[in-house]
Amino acid sequence: MRFSQLLCPTVRETPNDAEVISHQLMIRAGMIRKVAAGIYSFLPLGYRIIQKFEAIVREEMNRAGAQEVFLPAVVPAELWEESGRWQLYGKELLRLRDRHNKEFCIGPTHEEVITDLVRQTVRSYRQLPLSLYQIQTKFRDEIRPRFGLMRGREFGMKDAYSFHANWESLDATYAAMSRAYEAIFKRCGLDFRIVEADSGAIGGDSSAEFMVMAATGEDAIIHCNTCSYAANLEAAKVRPSPVDSGDKTPAYASILTPNAGKIEDVTAFLGRPAEHFIKTLVYMANEVPVLVLVRGDHTVNEIKLRHVLDCQELSLAEDETVKSVTGAPVGFAGPVALPAAVRIVADAAVMGLADAVSGANQKDTHLTHIQPGRDFVPEIVADIRDAIVGDACYHCDSGTYQILRGIEVGHIFKLGEKYSQALNAVFLNAEGKEQTFIMGCYGVGIGRTVAAAIEQNHDADGIIWPMALAPYHVDVIVLNTKDADLVAISDRIYQTLTENRIEVIYDDRAESAGIKFKDAELIGFPIQVIIGKKVKEEGLFEIKLRATKEVRLVVEADLVSALQDLIRN
């Protein structure tokens, strides 16, 4: 490809609406352009990178025994009503009507469609297991799209679904998919980790996320400094704290704490650390108020809380509700001396406290010498808090938790029978009896992985593409297009490389050398072949590596093999 023919509008200045580096660089390198919030067009170079990644995904999916299908982007509402998600999914689901006023959505994920397909076409256990996948444009009407391709509304995703007659078969495919994902991200040269995850709105029994490590990642990852345990903060398990018997705790007593409604205020006022406090929050769980207790230095993990309470809707209560439930303004709630009967859910660490402090359910008043178990008894005690740095590891005896940040690029789930039951998708098993399919589902964010690759591979000059994703491997740069000899040599080199099936872009533009170097570095071609004075004077071609800026000089006869070696690594 000649650069002079390529639509690649590089931009010198950083666009002011691009927050993260991958977004900035993709815009600046002329790879994507924004059409609306969270919706992008891909220009030739950007699309080529997407295609490179998709090809890797296809190869590994096929190798894992999955078959490619192509499902519709627009899905009739009935299917979603059948699974119950038409109601559950909320505003994120983009709904629309056709000319007959029939309801549809743009699929944000395709469990319903694939389950419908399989229930129509698969009758016998002999046809199982079956793995199908597609690469499709999806739409989720995110509340706040941001970070370019990282969190768009329209986005490319590879989603695979597997169908099984028994759990052992699902386990085998789940493991095979996990290996396929490892292969995919390894081939892209990414530094990633597999972490335990919450299965979220998709549902299911167990799931793991593939996280590309990056300081700008949206997800916090808890990992043990001793064993191999790693989990998304949302799902990271916390080891129960040792319980203090609290034998010596005196009877509780109230103490005036004027205007000290926040934990920091009260700790400062009383001169006791936050660890001695019981933080009391009022939540609305399916429209019923619940008192939620965590230690003063901990935060509530709403995902865990949701699981414990088994509820769909969960949110912090309005100030008015707090008043009616506790009889005091926000900031003075506590589990002791409550005016009305309310459900109380306590984090396990709260029960480990002795001689604790909490609100007195009275304005400007707290209670000291509270002994959990003696002075109040929660209905539920469970792990409902976020893990923090330094927590003892749940899985091993000696480790403690550290925290890292990552970008979720893949997620695999054991769905079980959730969708097959809802959609009554059944087959005949070996005993001739009807049985619902056992399912798994496996997603990879296409654009997001490409963005993550940039987050992980860039410098002050621009992108440094891993060879596997680079739009072209080699950029042939002719430094002076007014020099007919130089152009003739460059044309010849371009032709030779092309004939040798090297993916090459030929920067034949009548631009100054500086512009060509800057663009080459911005776009991030892994290898530059620079054709300038040295070629004419000494017959030496300069090969420059983007990642290290290392330069090698070779004669023309060695150029092709030198490049092929570099591309192969």
Next chain:
RNA sequence: CGGGGUGUAGCGCAGCCUGGUUAGCGCACCUGUUUUGGGAACAGGUGGCCGGAGGUUCGAAUCCUCUCACCCCGACCA
């Protein structure tokens, strides 16, 4: 949805507070000449419904009202 902010040439911005010739600057783009190993120089040019609608005024990019879009923080999320 709550809080904050921005819409002026393809991009980045000034002008607005305090209304008044033909709306300006840098980059990009076009023409010519000179340049070509790190985002060149000179000269000449193209390009604007000042986001949209309504209002106030002799007169509106500027003041007022409404509206749309986008961005940031928060809640949400494979």
